[in-house]
Amino acid sequence: MHRGTNLPAVGGYNQALILDVIRRSGEGASRVELAEKTGLSAQTLSNVSRRLLDEGLIRESGKMVTGPGKPRTILRLEPEARFAVGVHLDPTVITYVVLDLEGHVVAHSRTRTPVGTKPEETIRRLTVSVNAIIETSGIDATRILGIGIAAPGPLDAEGGQVFNPPLMTEWHNVPLGASLAASTGLPVFVEKDVTAAVAAEQWMGALGDLKNSLFFYYGTGVGAGLVVDGAVVRGASSNSGDIGHLIVDPDGPLCRCGKRGCLGDSVAPVSLVLEAIEAGLVSAPTGELDSVTVDNDFTRLLSLADEGNGHAVVIVERAARRIARGVLAIVSILDVDRVVFGGPFWDRASRAYLGVVPGAVADDPALMMTHPIRFEQSKLGADVAAIGAGCLVLDRVLSPKPTDLLI
Incomplete structure (x- = not known):
């Protein structure tokens, strides 16, 4: 928990601190609770809360009786401010x-x-x-x-x-x-x-505390968002999370980097659509394979797999096992205990992939974890x-x- 300061020149910090505590309190907080959580003096707290009320960023929301004495006024965030x-x-x-x-x-x-x-x-x-x-x-x-x-x-x-x-x-x-x-x-x-x-997952708290977690992003490409010891990992240049060239299948498709079986080109929706075209599951486009065609054909491929089409099941389950190998490598390196999946293409693939990935990770002889790994999907949907x-x-x-x- 951050603690405040009573120096008059740092009102910006104290203002943000109080807003943050009120936001995280859910049902709001009284001035007494704010003083306890921030360490600010009653005078500083009164001055900053008055400023926030005047700016319309917070509002007074009823009274709370906690025992003998004067009822406490609850302060809540004003969402539409x-x-x-x-x-x-x-x-x-x-x-x-x-x-x-x-x-x-x-x-x-x-x-x-x-x-x-x-x-x-x-x-x-x-x-x-x-x-x-x-x-x-x-x-x-x-x-x-x-x-x-x-x-x-x-x-x-x-x-x-x-x-x-x-x-x-x-x-x-x-x-x-x-x-x-x-x-x-x-x-x-x-x-x-x-x-x-x-x-977004960390800030919104939809999945609770992501103390040590991997967010597996599945969109046009793949990537990894990381939380270690409760902090989002950005890296030295804010470019962490590039996992597209993890080799997950030495016999897999040729990647643009010149190697075979890179995670990105092995499981990207466009790659699976190309496999579906080759297997005759969807029609080859008359022109260039554009994003609309990929979107529609990827959905069609997943539907065929869900219906039990043998060729479609092979393509989708192979992609899921490749994702599992990538996930295993990352969780092993960072010792995280939670994997969250999400991104623009994830929701439609979730049932097929989550039917394979957890078991494939758990059964892999390379797994050396001393704790279980939780597998979940984002509650924020494709717009995460x-x-x-x-x-x-x-x-x-x-x-x-x-x-x-x-x-």
């Missing part, structure tokens, strides 16, 4: 959400990611869509705190620059954050997509990375940062 926009820039689809201060989705939209388009045009479309979702949500634009973007790496999160994402070949050293900030007039924060996803991007903005406002104490 401010909002954040979250954007997930996936190579296949772009997802937009607006979150209130409690992280609830109050508006949502989705568009296809343009293919063969210059980044400048994609950013222009992002701007149009962000402005549109704010307008259609009916929210006062002055209440928008900023925009969070979950993007594929590698990237410079601090500088908001996207380098050379493998599945977005037109993007080279693109100043995404600065460009979108200039076109929208809002602060923009950029995060790697898999990190945003696990940050977009929600995480929005939470990135909320976290800047609602979570106390020790750096705020540097005066």
Whole structure:
């Protein structure tokens, strides 16, 4: 638990600290409880809470009787006082959400990611869509705190620059954050997509305490979000979680890196669709295999496997075993006890994959864990990375940062 400070020059830290404690309290907290949890003096607490009340960020919500003496007034977060926009820039689809201060989705939209388009045009479309979702949500634009973007790496999160994402070949050293900030007039924060996803799970608390966990991201590509000792792991350059080239099947398909059996190219939806085409399970496209075709054919492949089609079952179960090998390698290295699955393509594949992965991990002779591993799926659905991007903005406002104490 963070403790506050009574120095008058650090009101920003104390304000964030009190907001954070109230948010985590669920049903709200009294000033007495806030003083106990923050270590702030009664005078400092009174001054900061009054400021928060005046700004409309919190509200008084009834009285609580805890024994002899004056009833305590409960302070609660005012969810609609401010909002954040979250954007997930996936190579296949772009997802937009607006979150209130409690992280609830109050508006949502989705568009296809343009293919063969210059980044400048994609950013222009992002701007149009962000402005549109704010307008259609009916929210006062002055209440928008900023925009969070979950993007594929590698990237410079601090500088908001996207380098050379493998599945977005037109993007080279693109100043995404600065460009979108200039076109929208809002602060923009950029995060790697898999990190945003696990940050959403951690920040929202939908699955409880993810103290030592792996978030297996299954989208157009694969990735790993990590929580170790309760902290989201970002790495030296905020690019941790690239697991696409873990070799999980030496006899698997040839990867673009020149090796065989890399996790990413072995289990990506497009790879499974190509296997389905070769097996005659779905029709080969007359032109290029585009994202819409992949989306539809991947769903068709899973339906065939669910119906018991032999060829489809082989393709899907082989992919699940490859995922299991990748998961085993990561949990063994980091000694985590929880694996959470999610991402844009996960929900439709969850039943097929979760029917195989836990058992394949448990039965693998390479498993050396001294504790059980829990396997779960995200409760935030396919929009988990977009929600995480929005939470990135909320976290800047609602979570106390020790750096705020540097005066």
